[in-house]
Amino acid sequence: MFQSQPIADRIGRFIREKSALSRLIVINIAVWLVINLVGVIAYLFQTADHPLEELWLFRIQQWFAVPAGIDQWFLKPWTTITYMFLHIDFWHLFFNMLWFYWFGKIFLQFLSNRKMIEVYLIGGIAGAFTFMLAFNFFPAFSASLGHAMALGASASVLAIVVATAVMVPDYIISLLFIGPVKIKYIALITIGLDILMLKSNNAGGHFAHLGGALAGLLYILASRSGKFSFSRWLGTFKIPAFFRRSRVKKVYSSPKPMTxxxxxxxxxxxxxxxxxxxxxxxxxxxxxxxxxxxxxxxxxxxx
Structure with missing residues (x-):
């Protein structure tokens, strides 16, 4: 009788793959674990006069979440990168990583690890600036401009989702209680829900999602056109060894240059x-x- 592989073994094998997908997920989980383990220690030593856990979480978001105010962003521009690896709530992390895993596995069937890192980062950066521009442009958010912040990998994940859906729109996956669905419909429904939720309490997060989705779309369209290459544009950026598989060195003779x-x-x-x-x-x-x-x-x- 067929027995599925134990989940611990599957997780171990996934981590040992050393793909961009597994490494990015590991980084997100590791950051969440560190933040919350320190939060537990802070909670145990806090008093009524010194709410250490609350102060710890506030400081983490203050220094690593991207602020809505452009004047604040100029004081901490690194948040454009750090916010996309920052989660406080477990379920926020869980659903982001679940979506990332599902669509990331499909993405890597057709594109390389480097391109996944590019889409993840470009999507996150686009999400951050879309969030800031929206809060500075629309009067509805003027009251919260001074204290609003965005955090989480959602924009980066939506960039991967949309990039995958544009690349292979008719790729079919099976959803629980629904059955087989083409991923282009999943992407369209997700974007539609984000637009409808712009009047919710998490409007900033939904603007970031839309920015990431747009970045994923433009990335694939630009790659297809051949007129602009993100890989060439980022050619001087070296992928850290943490994201690279070890390769056997090969020696090639120099071919005749092509015209x-x-x-x-x-x-x-x-x-x-x-x-x-x-x-x-x-x-x-x-x-x-x-x-x-x-x-x-x-x-x-x-x-």
């Missing part, structure tokens, strides 16, 4: 073939690809 005409012709041929493979995936699923097509897609995605 501009040869380069453009080969690039157009490769893009045409990639589009054909993605169409095949959309119609029949990833399993319908031949081994040669899978290898070509893998090599192309790691460029």
């Amino acid at each position: 501009d005409e040869e380069y453009n012709s080969r690039k157009a041929q490769n893009q045409k073939r990639i589009d054909s493979i993605l169409d095949k995936i959309a119609q029949s699923g990833y399993k319908s690809l031949t081994e040669e097509e899978k290898e070509f897609l893998f090599k192309f995605s790691n460029k």
Whole structure:
């Protein structure tokens, strides 16, 4: 009788993959654990006159969550990055990481670890600035401009969700109680709900989500056009070893340089073939690809 692998073994194997997905999830969980373990210690030593836990959580958000006020942001611009790894509430972390895992696994079937890191960071940055711009532009938020803050990986995760949905819109996943659903519908419903929730108490978070979603869309469209490459733009940025798999070094002889005409012709041929493979995936699923097509897609995605 078939027995599923114990969840502890599956988690261990996932962590040992050393993919961008597993590393980003580990970082988010580790940050949450440290914050809350220190919070437990602060709680145990607090008194009625010295609410240490409340003070600790306030300071963490004050220094690492992104503020709505642009004048405050200029004093701590690092929050543009740190906020996307910061969670205080367990369920906020849980659902963000669950969405990230589901769509991140699909994302990595077609694109590289580096591109996942790029989308995660660009989505988070776009979410931060969308949040700030909205709170400084719309009069409805003027009263809370001085103290509103955004935190969490939601914008980054929505960037991954939308990027994946744009890349393979007809990819089907099975949802509990619903059944098979194309991921493009999941992305559209999520964006629609974020728009409807802009009048809620968490309007800032929903603006950040929309900023991340837009970044994910633009990333894939720009990558497809070939006119702008985020990888080339961020070429001087080296991925930390924490995110990289160890590779065997290979030595290659220097080939004859291609002319501009040869380069453009080969690039157009490769893009045409990639589009054909993605169409095949959309119609029949990833399993319908031949081994040669899978290898070509893998090599192309790691460029």
